[in-house]
Amino acid sequence: MSSWTSGYISEVAYTAGFYRELTPAMLELAALGKSVLTTQATAPLTMCELGCGRGVSTNVLAAANPHSQFYATDFNPAHIVEARTLAAAAGSKNVHFFDSSFADFLNEPSLPQFDIIALHGILSWISEENRRTIVAFIARHLKPGGLAYVSYNCMPGWASASPLRRLMMEFGSLHHDAAFTRLNRALEMLGKLKEANARYFAASPGVAERLEKFKTQNKNYLIHEFLNEDWHPFYHMDVTAEFAEAKLTFLGSAHLLDHVDALNMTEAQRNFLNEIEDVALRETTRDYIVNQQFRRDIFIKGGVPLGLFAARERWQEMRFALSINRADAPTKVTGGLGEAAMQPEVYGPFLDALATGPRTLKSMQSIPAVAELGWARSIQALLVLVGSGHVQPCLDDKNDGKRREATRRFNRAVMENARHSADVQALASPVTGGGVGVDRFEQLFLLARLNKHPDAPTFVWQVLSALGQRLLRDGVAIETPEQNLEELRTRHATFQEKRLPVFEQLGLT
Ligand SMILES: C[S@@+](CC[C@H](N)C(=O)[O-])C[C@H]1O[C@@H](n2cnc3c(N)ncnc32)[C@H](O)[C@@H]1O
Structure with missing residues (x-):
């Protein structure tokens, strides 16, 4: 073990995932779901990611929010080389990657005060000393009113395993x-x-x-x-107590389906929970009801309730975009209680409206079928649609042009990498200010389109065959070049019919 790792694995790189819970507009929506005042994602924010891994989340967010500044650290230098290489290829000037440990980062002189500090997949895998350092970092660097996002393995979901x-x-x-x-x-x-x-x-x-x-x-x-030395599933109330040292209080879950009690608990369970006055104990007891094993908590430094009027106004101003093909919208949603039907009369009007392009809630309220639902059911429907990943909250369209410039550069850099790698499976959306899941083949089809290649499947086959790669069908490699090309033509047809229209609305083309 090298001395700088504190027992954390450094010889193998982590996966290169994008985690949409970190998206400023998503965090804003989660706070709005709890009617708590936060800085809006359209404002010039400062955001910091601790333990950013290979930096995909921070890089995507920096490209999609050029009006904001992003800072991130990970003590594994190989991770930071990758993160900086992508940022440089994208020409992103608003992102700053450090290869500092949490302890060194605590005293980094160049850091501003942050609106958001996020750590995904960190807390359960580090030592108590490092946890204390993180709390000290948040205490020192989070602005009043700022949000801290922290995910971790929790009890009792991990009790048996x-x-x-x-x-x-x-x-x-x-x-x-x-x-x-x-x-x-x-x-x-x-x-x-x-x-x-x-x-x-x-x-x-x-x-x-x-x-x-x-x-x-x-x-x-x-x-x-x-295989790390540290691995600690926590009780929510213990995390709350540790973060209270940084003047933080629990705001709510970044997983928006958690906001909808009806999906997660029976009426009797809800009534039982409501008897518990202590907030942290209630939330911890809730984890027993749903047997929670992973939490995505948002804490706030100074939670101020938004008045009813202000909350309603913010909801109405918020734009939403569909991130799936309307025709393929699932009819079920899974919560703690298992699968629940998504009634077409509740979800259909929103899905139909958004199928025509991003819209604010206010503009959708003029649709009779939406107006009929009333306020509470509309808000719940939107929380479910966003929580299930079918709909995304958006930034307003004022600075759309600048965002498009930045995301175009970033997405091209990712798509050029897709010529030889399937590692990064997300592109940046100027519409949502977040990431969109786009697999390697879809990225190559988009690249062919961008390069005005007359035949996208042929372009992709040239890329693959130059590397000696073949496609898989049902887990088996397809043999001949003709069969590979045929498979690519089938995939391209599906891409054009189902995915391209969605990507167009999200500003990826
Ligand atoms: C499980 S990974 C999560 C990475 C990223 N947040 C994600 O979700 O993709 C944990 C990361 O924390 C970093 N890390 C662990 N201990 C650290 C420390 N003391 N200082 C800085 N980074 C650390 C590791 O190098 C690793 O990249």
Whole structure:
């Protein structure tokens, strides 16, 4: 172990994900859902990501919000090289990456005060000392009224599987092998333990399935999730107590489906919960009701309630955009209670309205079918649609032109990378100020379009065949060039019919 890692894995890079909960407009909406005053995402914000990994989230957000300044640190220099390379290729001038540890970053002199400090996938995987440093950082650098986003593994959802992780870690650290070897050995030993009919598996619901799932999961992710020295699932109320030291109070979940009680708890459960006066204890007890295993908490430094009138005005001003094909909109949503039907008379009017382009709630309220729903049902419908990922909150259209310039440069840089890599699967939207999931083939189709290539499938096949790559159908490599091209033509037709119109509305073309 190198001395700078404090037991954290540094030899294997983390995955290159975009996490939409970090998006300023999403955080603003979550605060609005709780009727709490926050700085709007259209204002020039300062945002900081602690433990940014390979920097995809911060890079996407910087491109999509050129009016704001983004700072991020990760002590793994390989992560920061990648993050800076992408920022340079995109020409982003509003993003600043550091390879500092949290302890060094605490005293970094060039930092401003922040409106948002975010840490995704960090808190459960670091030491108590580092947690204290993070609280000190937030205390020093978060503006009054600022938001802190923090996700972590929690109890009681991890109660039955925690022993699995412990053995994984122990088997994985028996020898000083490469991380992949250690992971494979740990998984092999746990598999053998299960085959030996260890009673732990029979007595712990869901654990055998979890172990089975590991076989299909990204190994870099598994190494970072389970083989670090630190791994702590927390009770929400303990996190609340630690963050209170930085004058923070819990605002709500960044996962908007959590805001809709009807999806997560029966009426009897809600009534029971309402008997608990202490907010932190109530929220922790709620985690038992839904058996929560991962939390995405938003804290605020100085929560001020928005009056009814101001909250309503902000809701009405907010624009929304559809990020799926209208015809494919799911008819079900999954919450803590399992699957619930999305009634067409509630969701249909919003989906139909947004299928024509981004719109404010105010403009949708003039549609009779929306007006009929009334205020409370409209707000709940929007929270469900955004929470399920079908609809995104947007920035207003005032500075759309500047944002388009920045996202065009950034998206081209990502799409050029897609020629040889499938790592980054998100592009930046000037409409939402956030990221959009776009896979490698879709990126290459978009690149062909941008380059005015007369035949996109042929362009993509040229890219793949130059690297000796072939497509997969049902997990099997397609053999001949003709068959590969045929498959690409089928995918391109689907792309043009279903995805391109959505990408156009989100400003990706
Ligand atoms: C699980 S990854 C999450 C990365 C990113 N937030 C994401 O969700 O994609 C945790 C990251 O924290 C970084 N990290 C861990 N301890 C750190 C420390 N003490 N100082 C700075 N970065 C740290 C690691 O290098 C790693 O990239």
